[in-house]
Amino acid sequence: MKSAALGAWSASLDRGRRVCWDVVETARSQKQVFAALVCYWVWQLFFFQSPFSGLDKAGVLVTGVPEICLLGTSLVTYGLAQRWEVLLSSAAERRFYLVFVGTALAGGTVCFCLAPSLVLFPVLSWTLALAGSIAMGAAAALYIIEMSRLFSQLGPRFALFLGVGSLLLAALGLGLVSLLPFAGQGAVLVGAAVGALVFLSRARSQFPRKRLFSWGQDTAMRKPIKLLVTCFVQGAALGIMSALDPSASSGMQGSFLTATAFALGALVLLATAGLLSMDFNHLLYQIGFPLMALGFLGHVCLPGNVGVSEFLFGLAHCYVYVLMTCICSYFSNCLKCSPVWIVALTTLCMVGGQLVGVLLVEIAGALSLLPMTAMGLSGVMTFLLPVAALLLLSNDNPVSGWGAMRPDQRGEEGDRALFAKIASDYQLTAREHEITEYLARGRNKRYISQELDLSEETVKTHMGNIYRKLLVHSQQELIDLVEKERQARDR
Secondary structure (H helix, E strand, O other): OHHHHHHHHHHHHHHHHHHHHHHHHHHHHOHHHHHHHHHHHHHHHHHOOOOOOHHHHHOOOOOOHHHHHHHHHHHHHHHHHHHOHHHHHHHHOOHHHHHHHHHHHHHHHHHHHHHHHHOOOHHHHHHHHHHHHHHHHHHHHHHHHHHHHHHHHHOHHHHHHHHHHHHHHHHHHHHHHOOOOHHHHHHHHHHHHHHHHHHHHHHHOOOOHHHHHHOOOOOOOOOOHHHHHHHHHHHHHHHHHHHHOOOOOOHHHHHHHHHHHHHHHHHHHHHHHHHOOOOHHHHHHHHHHHHHHHHHHHHHHOOOOHHHHHHHHHHHHHHHHHHHHHHHHHHHHHOOOOHHHHHHHHHHHHHHHHHHHHHHHHHHHHOOOHHHHHHHHHHHHHHHHHHHHHHHOOOOHHHHOOOOOOHHHHHHHHHHHHHHHHHHHOOOOHHHHHHHHHHHOOOOHHHHHHHHOOOHHHHHHHHHHHHHHHOOOOHHHHHHHHHHHHHHHHO
16 A cells, blocks of 8 residues: 555656656747747736736826726737738738837837826826827737747647746746836836747747648637636636735735746646646636635635735636636647637637726726625625536537537547647657557558558658657557547546
8 A cells, every 4th residue: 555655656756757847848949939938928927917917016007997998908909800810810921010019018018117207297197008008908919819829830738838937937037027126127027028029039930931820710610608708707807806906916015926826826737737637628627717716715704815815816817827828729739720719719708807807896996885895706706716617617628629619520620639639749740640640540550551652661660750759669558648638638
């Protein structure tokens, strides 16, 4: 009994070391994408998509108007991107496009950071704050869409490891930024915005241009209603939490809180993804949503200490946000749908939910109902999030694309997505991907060579490369690995 426990513990340690090594290797192999994500996360965690929003740190937030403008502009941008996807992809190929996005991202940051220095001129101060919010909202949306193109080529495994690794480094960077005076923070944030676009431009050049900008445009899919509801609930929870007490996390202490919460969220995701075989479906609903509910429960049980509940929710939001990035990458890479379509659609719902949450709290505050409403909203969300997770969780989600595929498509498309995910996770070439499917169906070397019009020696060479990448030693072990992946997806 004792030896079995020690064996399980040793296996867990080996798995943990392997996952950590995979994160390092992924960051090393995709240095430009990793650097772009680190820069963008530093910028984003300060201004956007965080319950510890840096909007109030500028000293101009009397109401939630700048945040509403930021979210509203982002909402409109995602809506237009989803509506005119082909036109946007055509524009994104041009050199001026990234210059425009970078100018809006950095220029909006400059405007927002200058606003506090003009408090003696309130009209000018508010104009700069609002203009900066609008520019940052649009640029952030366009930037995320461009990053999604890269993840459509890299796959969900890369999305997970790059997301976790970059978040850890960005959290450290954000903690250091919080030690600087306000002017220094502004300079670093502008530099992060510029760096994010420079590294994104370099990362895009690594992929074939035509493939990158036309990926998935011919794939017709239904709207994944369950995933869109998931995103809306996530966004509403984020909006409510961020608006309940925006002053609680301001200043240096708030930045440290942000950095620590997101770093821990990334580590928890890395640990649970390794233990649960990267099953994004169950990780999202069985761990991510309950973690968000725990944040609201802290608000109910510890009403005098908002920082604790915001810290717990920040950890959970990081966990869920990276998972959603992985799921969108699964859609575009494995189900072969357009990354612009799926990311614009899901983020549109999330930002829409976030905007609804913020407006709900703002209206309650304007009606002088906030003290009572804060406790009531937190109690409702504590109950609603686990219930939503229970209703939305299904073993059929990965196969059906959360409702995006019709029942008659699911068998064939589900198998295609499974092998595409394996090829993405283990970095198989297109030919190796093709041969892996034959091997998993029990076909021998001679049959494969005839079907693909290759010599048996060439097939044998490909098989050796496949076995090496999959860490297996025989065809039966490869079949077992595929079956294990299928069981992890369907459990």
